[in-house]
Amino acid sequence: MSVVAAARLGEARSAVDVYRDPVRLLGLTAQLGLALLLVRQFQLESRTLFHVAALAAVGFVVHALLPLRYRLPFFACLSLASVWVAFSVRDGMWLLAVGIALIGVCHLPVRFGIRIALLVAAGAALAALRARWLPLSAPWQPGVWPILGSMFMFRLALYLHALRHDERKPTVARTFAYFFMLPNVCFPLFPVVDYTTFARTHYDADPYTTYQTGITWIARGIVHLLLYRLVYAHVTGDPTQVADLGDLTQYVLSTFLLYLRISGQFHLIVGMLHLFGFRLPETHRLYYLASSFTDFWRRINIYWKDFMMKLVYYPSFFRLRRWGGTVALVGATLIVFVLTWLLHSYQWFWILGTFPVTRQDMLFWGVLGVLVLANALYEARHGRKRTLGKKRWSAALAVRTVGTFCTICVLWSLWSTESIAEWVAMWRAAARADARDVLLLAGLLGGGLAIAGRNWDAPALRRDATTPFYRQPAVRTTAMLLALLILGEPAVYDRLGASAAAVVASLQRNTLNPREEALRHKGYYEQLDAAPRFEAQLWQEDAKKPADFVPFGRTKVHHRSKDFLRSRLAPSTSITYLGKPFTTNRWAMRDRDYELAKPPNTVRVAMLGPSHVMGAGVGDGETFEAVLEARLNREGPGAPDRAYELLNFSGTNYSLPQEMTMLDERAFAFQPGIVVVTAYTRMRNPLAPHLAGVLRRQIPVPYAGLDSILRRGGADRRLPLRELAGRIRVLTDDIQAWTLRRIADECRRRGAVPVLIVLDNPGENYQQPAHAMRTAADAGFLVLDLHDVYGPGDQHPTLWATEWDHHPNAEGHRRIADRLFDEFRRNGVKLRLAGAAATPTPSADEP
């Protein structure tokens, strides 16, 4: 059937169906409504997705009721409208203007080669802007780049190909619909939809079947995204903490399972496009059940595979085939994989502004390319078994499928680790296994074989005349959506027991897992070397960073030292960090200047902590330490006769032993009456890397007690860094306890009151540092728990320094200062503040 005939048939069918069968339309709309509720209930992906999905749901109903000839222009308008749902008016205008200019070049009345050259020149100019090679900066926000890139980086090539080879020329509506496709604004990673397929499949079949398929795939996408979140939050581990075969199995399996995020997103995208009549190919069809490497390549991302086939593989093969089929096959396959590797980094370039080239990437694509090639050569010689409609269980198929899955898992784990050395070290853990680990592995393999032996994918060519009611796609999809919606209600999942309820509740939060949270924190100070991963979430934060962002560790105020402290602030230095003035005094404190000798009738408070205490993200004078100092001097206990001086000795990413060293080396010289150290959710993270670095560089440990703990724990500096850090990590609780006790003893000896504050960044997944709090209280610290200082969770994003840097902003610091002021008044006696208010002020957390 020609495209025109198909369109006519579609028009006839849709005109009849919509008006004769409004119940069916109502059923589809109801399913879509349920899907929308689920997106909101589980906060899937981003807030923008919910808004765009709502726009799509309303647009779907209007679109379905329109005559066919108006539908494509309507979809194009809806797609353009979605640009302003995601971006500001100004950014939206820029996105549109750049897009129209690029499309315009494709249609210039000049030779085809000149148009290509002009597009390459335009692309190079945009790339120079993206990478900040030019002295100009883009007039739009950084968040526009990933979407602009995803709309044009590959589609332009396919569009040009269609202009060159397709019989039907594009219309304005189809072109706009193609480039600005509705859900694209919320997905920087978008299927590479072929223009010809986009045009050919538009209403080429029964519209209601197409709509229903779309909703079924949207529901499937939601399930994938929920499973992804389960794996992301509860299964994925840290490769540096893999200790035995069980950990290794869990880690290796979870890295590949995280790909559910991409398959979920693609199902949502392709499903939404079905709602507007685009009957695009099914994405990620049973990709975990690929029975060979060629099969895996075919299934995992059919859009990418088709793109490479069309623009690279077939043209290469046709050029090379004069040297024989085998040479052409080998040559074309290798070209495809080399280009896939490079284009993978090219995608990242538009998202992050950098072109990551890592050995893990190279190895992953290299090994996968060789496996696919070997498989292709085997199939070329021996053929590939195909079946029509047979679903019998087969042992050979089971073994092939499980073998392929395991190999891909191993490759994926290599791709996902931060370095090859880390990956190799991780595999040493396989030698440590107990019976439980072996049973787990055997169970997984057995279950895998049982599932994989059935040919789930045999094409059902001749459909049964009738499908039972309960197996109708509409019924199954509605039931699944309803079940998920009910399960997501707190009143329901609270009855499942505490553990299950906690798991379901965790699926409703779109937050980073502990590993990525730690990496994000690390990224504030250092340039991370690991390749970004689409299936992880951290890159979305990184994509919001301005291209000229310099990590704190690379600024001139950050000074690396070769002593136990390892890093400190440089004295008398001014920089601009996150757009705010950041100045240090002559004593290398992020603070105003003070004399070394304490003035009479003055209470000095030494503040020690990591970056959020130092005030990363706020200007000079906006840190809670500065705000609190000013308020204490105005209205604190004994003020104005008594003066208060709060001295900020904090530094970036300081561990507790580093806080202690700063106290010994600097703070005590200022005779503080109160010493405040900071505990926080991630306080264990910097400790092992710091001490491992100290030992590896043969820097003496200046504390006999700490040195003794390290020696007893087998922290030998001759061990490889990863293993050394692993041994120290096991000792973290002991080291923190010893450090807190020593700080308390030293404070007592010097007549200072030790205080431990518990303080995170806004929006952190708070986990009480219970061990540190308990130890501190036992050692004589006054423990002040400020974890709830930022108020309800929905307020936290308003308290971030920037959208991508979650240190508290000035308002966040003000809240901390207010809370601490109350705590100081309330605990005036314990803090030895003579003249403290006789009647304690209730704290914010008391009724």
Add this chain to the structure above:
Amino acid sequence: MDAIGQTVKDYILETFLPGEDPRELTDSTPLITSGILDSLATLELVGFLERQYGIELQAHEVDQSRLGTLDSIARLVRAKLETQA
């Protein structure tokens, strides 16, 4: 199904679907999306069509709209033969 369609059907059944019921393969059976024709099989089919009918296919003609079903393959071959005639 015309002679071209029948010849192509016989070739596909013999080469890629040995032992399968010929009635399962119809004019409109999706060959590419169902996985019957993967990239290798597609190229083998191209070689067969070129040898059998003395036509020459271009790389950009290897796509689903032209090779997606027996019906579309027969149309492609007929169009090529008419152009050459």
